[in-house]
Amino acid sequence: MVHEDVLDNGLRVLIQEMHTAPLASVWCWYRVGSKDEPAGQTGVSHWVEHMNFKGTTNIPRDRVKGIIEQFGGYWNGYTWIDQTTYTETATRDALDRMLFIEAERMTNCLYDPADCESERTVIISELQGGENDPDTLLDQELTAAAFKAHPYRNPTIGWLSDLQTMTRDDLYGYYRRHYVPNNATLVIVGDVDASDALRRVTHHFGGVPRGDIERRPHTREPEQLGERRVTVSREGTTAYLKIAYHAPAAADDDFFPMVVLDAVLTGAKGLNLWSSFRTPPPQRSARLYRALVDTGLASSVSGGVVPTLEPYLYTISLTATDGTSLDRLEEAALAELDRVRTGAVTDAEVQRAARQLRARLVFENDCITNIAHQLGYFQTIGSWRTAETLRDRINAVTREQVAAAAAGRLTPANRTVGRFEPLAPHRASVRGGDPAPAAE
Amino acid sequence: MTTAIQRGLAPVRAVLPNGTVVIAKHSPTTPAVTLHASVRAGSEFDRPGQPGLSHFVSRTIDRGTATRPAGRIADELDDRGVSLAITINRHAMWFVCTCLVEDLDPILALLADVVMHPIFPREEVETKRGEITTLIRQDEDNPATMAAEGLLADLYGASHPYGRRPRGSVESVETIDAAALRAFHAERFRPASLSLVLVGDVETGRAIDAAGRALGTWTGAPPAASALQAVAPAASRRVRVIPMMNKAQADIAYGFISLRRSDPGYYACWLMNNILGQYAIGGRLGDRIRERDGMAYYALSALDANVIPGPLTIRAGVSHDNVDRAMASIDEELEKFAHEGPTEKEFAESRQYLIGSMPRTLETNPGIANYLQTEEFFGLGLDYDLRVPALLNAVTRDQVLAAAGRTLVPSRATAVIAGPYAGQIR
Numbered sequence: 001m002v003h004e005d006v007l008d009n010g011l012r013v014l015i016q017e018m019h020t021a022p023l024a025s026v027w028c029w030y031r032v033g034s035k036d037e038p039a040g041q042t043g044v045s046h047w048v049e050h051m052n053f054k055g056t057t058n059i060p061r062d063r064v065k066g067i068i069e070q071f072g073g074y075w076n077g078y079t080w081i082d083q084t085t086y087t088e089t090a091t092r093d094a095l096d097r098m099l100f101i102e103a104e105r106m107t108n109c110l111y112d113p114a115d116c117e118s119e120r121t122v123i124i125s126e127l128q129g130g131e132n133d134p135d136t137l138l139d140q141e142l143t144a145a146a147f148k149a150h151p152y153r154n155p156t157i158g159w160l161s162d163l164q165t166m167t168r169d170d171l172y173g174y175y176r177r178h179y180v181p182n183n184a185t186l187v188i189v190g191d192v193d194a195s196d197a198l199r200r201v202t203h204h205f206g207g208v209p210r211g212d213i214e215r216r217p218h219t220r221e222p223e224q225l226g227e228r229r230v231t232v233s234r235e236g237t238t239a240y241l242k243i244a245y246h247a248p249a250a251a252d253d254d255f256f257p258m259v260v261l262d263a264v265l266t267g268a269k270g271l272n273l274w275s276s277f278r279t280p281p282p283q284r285s286a287r288l289y290r291a292l293v294d295t296g297l298a299s300s301v302s303g304g305v306v307p308t309l310e311p312y313l314y315t316i317s318l319t320a321t322d323g324t325s326l327d328r329l330e331e332a333a334l335a336e337l338d339r340v341r342t343g344a345v346t347d348a349e350v351q352r353a354a355r356q357l358r359a360r361l362v363f364e365n366d367c368i369t370n371i372a373h374q375l376g377y378f379q380t381i382g383s384w385r386t387a388e389t390l391r392d393r394i395n396a397v398t399r400e401q402v403a404a405a406a407a408g409r410l411t412p413a414n415r416t417v418g419r420f421e422p423l424a425p426h427r428a429s430v431r432g433g434d435p436a437p438a439a440e
Numbered sequence: 441m442t443t444a445i446q447r448g449l450a451p452v453r454a455v456l457p458n459g460t461v462v463i464a465k466h467s468p469t470t471p472a473v474t475l476h477a478s479v480r481a482g483s484e485f486d487r488p489g490q491p492g493l494s495h496f497v498s499r500t501i502d503r504g505t506a507t508r509p510a511g512r513i514a515d516e517l518d519d520r521g522v523s524l525a526i527t528i529n530r531h532a533m534w535f536v537c538t539c540l541v542e543d544l545d546p547i548l549a550l551l552a553d554v555v556m557h558p559i560f561p562r563e564e565v566e567t568k569r570g571e572i573t574t575l576i577r578q579d580e581d582n583p584a585t586m587a588a589e590g591l592l593a594d595l596y597g598a599s600h601p602y603g604r605r606p607r608g609s610v611e612s613v614e615t616i617d618a619a620a621l622r623a624f625h626a627e628r629f630r631p632a633s634l635s636l637v638l639v640g641d642v643e644t645g646r647a648i649d650a651a652g653r654a655l656g657t658w659t660g661a662p663p664a665a666s667a668l669q670a671v672a673p674a675a676s677r678r679v680r681v682i683p684m685m686n687k688a689q690a691d692i693a694y695g696f697i698s699l700r701r702s703d704p705g706y707y708a709c710w711l712m713n714n715i716l717g718q719y720a721i722g723g724r725l726g727d728r729i730r731e732r733d734g735m736a737y738y739a740l741s742a743l744d745a746n747v748i749p750g751p752l753t754i755r756a757g758v759s760h761d762n763v764d765r766a767m768a769s770i771d772e773e774l775e776k777f778a779h780e781g782p783t784e785k786e787f788a789e790s791r792q793y794l795i796g797s798m799p800r801t802l803e804t805n806p807g808i809a810n811y812l813q814t815e816e817f818f819g820l821g822l823d824y825d826l827r828v829p830a831l832l833n834a835v836t837r838d839q840v841l842a843a844a845g846r847t848l849v850p851s852r853a854t855a856v857i858a859g860p861y862a863g864q865i866r
Contacts, residue, residue, distance in 0.1 A: 020469045021803050065720040065727070066789045072796025089800060118734030121759075126737035128688035129757045132583055132859075235686035237577040268521060279538075282523045284514030296567045299574035321570040322577050352519055359521025363538050366470050366804045422581075 002375065002384065003194045007202060009210040010182025014375045014384055015197050016189045018368050024190030025089040025368040026098040028105065029376040032178040033082045034156040035218065035310070041166055043158015044174045046079040047123055051171055052086070052179075053077070054115045057108035059101070061115075067101065068094065075101075080273070081152055082309045083380035084178075089369045092191040096200055102186065103204040106179050116168040124164075127157050134236050134420045135317065142418035145230040146244045146313055150221040180211030185379045189372035221246070221311065228416040236422030239320035241298075241329050243337070244416045245409050247314035250307035250381050256393045257401035258314060258409065259305045260353045264345055264402065265337075266303035266316065268356035271390055272364040273306060274373040279363070282356055287349075288316065291336040297324050298333075309381040314409065326419050341410040343403055350399045357394045448826040449802065451812055452644040459632030459662065460655050463812050463822075464647035465639045467805055473640030473647075474538045475551060476809035478817065481628035482531040484601035484668055489615070491599075492572070492608020496616050497624050498526045498533050499572060503564035505557040508550070510564055516550050524551070530601055531666070531747060532817065538806060541641050545650055552654035555629060560621040569613060576607050583691040583858040584757065586682050590856035591693035594678060595751055596671050602750070631655070632662035635816045639809040670748040673697040674852050679767075679865055682858040690760050690859025694770055695753040696847055701745040701818050707831050708839035709743060709752075709847065714790045715782045715840070716773075716848070717741025717754060724777065725754060728769050735762045735769070752847060760860045767855065767865055774848040781841025795829045 003015045037044050055061035068075045073090025086105060088098040130136045140155050147153035157163075186205070188197050224246060248255045259271065267283025270276035283289045283301070292298040303316040316337075320329045365371050374387040386393075443453045451465040486493040502524060503510045517524055517537075524537045535555065539547040579585045589605050596603030607613075636655070638647040673696060699709055717725040722740040729739035736756045744750035758766045782790070802808050802825065815824045857865065 021799055023799055023803060066793075069720055069793040070789060070796070072793060072798070072800060074797070074800060091796060091799060118732070121734040122730055122737055125689060125735065125757060125759060128759065129737055131688040132691075134581070237581040238574060267518070267523075280523045280525060282518040282521050285511075285518040293571075294567065296570050299571040319574060319578070322573045323570070355519060356521035359540055362470055362472050362540060363521075366472065366806075368803070 002388070003198070005198055007181065007206055009206070009208055011205050011208070012185040012379065013198060013201050014185065014187045014379070015192070015194045016371065016375070017192060017194050018189055018371065019191050021368070022092050022191050023089060023368055024092045024095045024098070024188060024192050025087065025372040026095070026102060027085055027087045027187040027372045027376045028102040029083055029085045029185040029187070029380050030178055031082070031183050031380050032084055033080050034154055035081050035151040036178070037151065037154065040162055041170055041174070042154045042162045043123070043156070044166060044170060045084055046156050046158065047119065047163070047166065048171055048175050049077050049079045049084050050119050050123060051111055051116065051175070052105050052109050054112070054119070055110045056104040057110070059104055061110070061112070068097065071097065079156055081156060081312070083377070085376060087369065087373070095188070095192055095197065099200055099204045103208065106181065106184065106205070107208055109175060111168060111172045111175065113168045116171060120163060123157065124160065127160060127163065130157065134232070134234065134238065134422070135240050137234070138232050138240050138242055138418050138420040139315070141230050141232050142242045142244050142315070142416055143313065145228050145418070146246070146416040147221055149219045150310070151219070152310070152312055177211070177214055180213065181205060181208045182210045183213050185376050187372045187376040189375070190368045218310065224414055227412045230416065231419045231421060233421045233423055235424070236420065238322070239326045239422055240420040241318040241320060241326055241333065242315055242418040243333060244313045244315040244418070245414050247305055247312055247409065249309060249311045250386065252311070254401065254405045254408065255305070255307070257397050257405040259357065260350060260394065260397045261345070261402050261405050262303050262305045262314065263353035263356055264349045265340065266301055268353060268360050269304050270357065270360035270364045271307060272370055272374055273377060275364045275370045276360065277304065285352070287340060288333065288336060292318060292329070292332055295332070296321055297329050307378065307381055326421060330417065330419070337410050341406045343407070345399060345403050345406060347399050350397070350402050354394055354397065358391055361391055443822060448823065449808065449812070451822055452648065453822055454648045456631070456652055456656055458656065458658055460658070461635040461816060462648050462651040463635065463637045463816060464642070464644035465808055465812060466642065466644050467639050467808060468641045470805070471541045471641050472538050472805060473541055473544050473638060473642055474805035474809045475536070475548065476637040476813050477535040477551060477555060478532045478635050478813050479555065479629055480531060480633040480663065481533045481624070482528050483604070483606045484530050484666060485624070485628055486601070487620070487624070489612070490608070490620060491604045491612045492606070493616055493620060493624050494528050494533065495607045496568070496572060496613065497621050498528050499568045500560050500565055500621055501558045501625070502526060502554045503568065504559050504561045505553045506559055507557070508553060510561070513550065513554070516546065520547065522547055528606060536806070536809070544642060548650055548654045555634065556658050558625060560618045562618050565618045565621065572607060572613050573610050576610050576613065579607065583684050583687050583689070586684065586858040587691040587693035587856045588753070588755070590680060590682055590858065591695050591753065591854060592751060594680060594854045594856060595674070595695060595697055600671060601668060602671070602748070628663050630660040630663045631658045635813065637809045637812045637816070639805045639812070666747065668748050671697060674854050677851050677853050677866070679855045679857070681861055681865065682856060683861065684858055685860045687859045689757050690763050690857055690861045692756045692758065692763065692766060692855065692857050693753060694767070694853055694855040695751050696853060697749050698743060698752040698847055699745050699749050700747070703745065705839070705843055706745050708835045708843040709745065711787070711790055711794070711832065711835055712840045712843045712847070713741055713743035713752060714794060715786050716777060719790050719793060724773050725756070725770065728773050729756055729766055733765065733769060735759070735766050760862070763857055763861045764863055764865055771850040774850050778844045778848040781837060781844055784837065787837045787840060791832050791835070795832055798825065798828065
């Protein structure tokens with residue numbers, strides 16, 4: 001059972017007791033992500049997230065290391081298009097420490113100018129590490145092409161020139177505007193007593209003043225009027241193909257039919273951004289797997305419908321098998337998608353997809369960290385109560401709804417096709433010795 | 441024979457009459473069961489001239505059995521929402537999946553069939569050959585993989601089981617046919633080379649009975665034992681550059697040959713590695729290269745103490761113009777650690793962390809299954825989770841200092857840099 005409270009300053013608190021292990025997980029969520037960034041400051045949400053691990057007024061920089069590890073704990077954070085979040089999971093006696101850290105993070109981060117500069121190069125390194133991967137590079141280009149107006153077009157990590165020019169004041173100003181209790185949700189799940197946990201939350205957060213939440217008016221993405229295409233040509237060894245369709249937001253009527261449709265096409269992933277994609281989906285009988293991987297045209301296929309606040313993308317990703325041309329792969333992929341669009345989804349496929357999704361919901365709720373994630377995640381895009389209805393919502397999906405989602409979404413005019421065409425690598429010689437190890 | 445431990449994880453271990461080991465742990469958190477089967481059929485057993493053979497088997501073994509065509513296997517798994525992951529390491533092939541409790545018997549029967557009776561149909565083998573070739577090509581375009589595999593090749597020699605690429609090469613994969621796959625299976629897949637771990641909401645007795653029904657009829661003599669040769673650590677420093685000028689960032693893999701898992705010095709080395717490149721964000725290396733120098737998104741170390749002395753590897757991804765600085769920072773940190781050892785505070789905190797993080801490591805069914813399988817592989821005993829705190833508490837700071845002094849010697853380091861780097865690093 002989830003206990004919900006809202007403090008006087010607007011902080012929403014969700015607590016769920018789970019006594020399966022002597023652990024507690026805390027997540028602090030902010031309704032701010034890359035879609036909220038002004039021009040010239042793409043990547044600021046993510047950079048701010050990094051800065052918020054670098055000490056506070058009451059946690060000196062040199063005391064950050066080990067502050068949660070002393071309790072056998074783990075901490076992390078992530079930024080995406082709609083939200084930024086921070087998490088700690090540790091032994092239950094660390095609850096007070098975890099709440100202290102999150103209250104400090106909300107109010108007292110330092111933003112030392114030298115730390116801001118040092119982190120600039122760390123983030124550029126993160127960006128360049130991503131660019132080493134052709135698939136990541138193509139995904140970035142594809143998303144930018146699919147959205148011509150909505151800020152979902154920008155990569156969460158930001159564009160390089162913005163990362164090179166943003167200032168400490170840009171970062172700090174953004175932090176102060178968005179890190180206020182009435183823009184946050186605090187989630188606690190684990191071996192805790194709910195009323196005791198709430199008392200501790202009030203102690204740590206009750207005195208934090210509410211702020212003015214500045215909501216930028218968001219541009220709506222105009223309807224796409226025809227297929228878009230983007231090609232990335234760079235040195236590489238492998239060809240990649242991506243096909244993206246504008247997809248429903250989590251609150252839209254055809255969201256769950258679209259989730260089932262994705263399971264029919266590429267196998268069920270579940271709906272937990274933190275855990276679902278870490279385990280490969282059951283996909284060997286999925287439509288696109290059978291049409292493209294079993295036939296040897298692609299070495300892998302993946303897809304995913306992710307719950308978002310506003311309509312995002314449903315992207316299918318394919319790796320062309322060595323020797324298969326992108327034209328041939330694209331033709332086969334679009335032919336299969338057309339078959340699905342024109343009504344070939346069967347009752348058996350929909351039932352299997354629903355069974356897979358129900359099983360995945362069980363598997364992805366196997367620890368307090370994942371359960372706490374879901375409560376907070378859904379609160380940032382609507383309501384945490386959605387997380388409790390996922391099974392019912394999937395069960396309620398009919399074949400007709402899936403067919404309608406396919407007919408409405410998988411149209412040529414709604415898609416953007418991205419191709420990574422590898423150019424022959426410049427073969428440079430390998431320098432250095434070829435040492436021969438000695439046997440012991 | 442059945443052995444049980446009453447405290448801690450308290451798994452139950454049984455050896456079936458045919459030699460198969462079954463380990464069960466009742467965990468009622470979710471109505472699911474994780475199955476983790478390990479067969480002593482890793483890449484160390486690749487036939488001469490056919491590197492990548494074990495990996496090829498792992499990609500094809502579930503593509504048809506004597507009684508189940510590939511499509512039926514796919515349907516039986518997918519209908520239950522089950523994804524069967526088959527992976528290899530140097531020593532073993534792992535079959536891991538999680539299913540709902542109600543599906544345990546049919547999934548166990550399917551897993552047993554895949555392990556015991558694969559037929560490697562020719563058309564499936566050809567399709568998978570294309571996938572494997574693509575994976576190898578992708579590896580060749582990945583600086584992180586090229587640096588890591590290059591380091592192991594330089595540490596152990598490119599033909600040693602610890603040094604060769606687990607997927608083989610495009611050329612070696614071309615030479616592997618269905619007959620070679622069947623021969624490998626016949627040679628390595630025997631009842632006594634299998635250990636099966638079941639963790640989930642099933643009573644241990646029922647889990648072991650179910651395993652007995654699925655695997656008890658399997659017969660065969662134990663396979664040949666491993667004949668791995670240890671390799672002596674390098675006597676001098678070696679640095680190699682793999683230019684990949686089309687990439688945005690360079691990856692550094694820097695390392696040493698360390699020690700066996702069974703070495704009495706393992707626990708001091710475990711602590712040393714945690715302090716050096718794990719604790720919080722990448723230990724001392726993360727502090728220096730990421731936090732202070734701002735050079736890398738990731739900088740860390742990993743210890744792979746194994747059947748023979750395995751590698752201790754340091755990794756960092758840096759801009760091409762920071763490669764020299766990053767290498768110098770690694771050298772400096774190692775020299776300092778080897779000379780001074782950990783501070784009392786570092787030593788105490790790391791030890792506390794390694795002990796205190798066990799409940800989190802053992803929270804989920806897959807986490808427990810992985811732990812029990814590792815316990816079985818290295819013969820650590822069913823009560824290992826209970827003994828770990830005492831084993832770590834017995835380590836002294838001087839022992840960590842000594843481990844660092846023996847291992848972290850930059851003048852004997854081997855390093856590989858892959859990426860857009862045109863410098864002359866030594």
